[in-house]
Amino acid sequence: LLLIDLPGAVHLMVWIVLVREVLIAVATVGLALAGARRIDVVWAGKAGTLAIMFALPLFLLASEADGALAVLLDVCAWGFAIGGIVLGWYAAAKYVPAARDALAEGRAARSGASVP
16 A cells, blocks of 8 residues: 555555554553553544545545546545544553553452552
8 A cells, every 4th residue: 555656645644544553553462461451442543443444545536536526535535534543543542541550450450459
């Protein structure tokens, strides 16, 4: 996807999404290895992912369309992309306190202590 002939801003959007996904994946593995309990997914993250899933095909369609249709598809694609990125990073921020709690609870459960 990164090699497709799309505007540079679209490539930047894809990198922003990929960076977030890599950070979440590394944090998830790290928390699991540290003994954290399971963290529930955040609704905003699911909505952000869905928006990105709409944005990328719309960018591809816009790159092949002409005239007013291309403009309409491009505007819709950017609307989904920006909304998806914002929701995705908001969800990532929501995971920080949840990860702290999960780590404390997971370690406490392994040691038999209670978490305040």
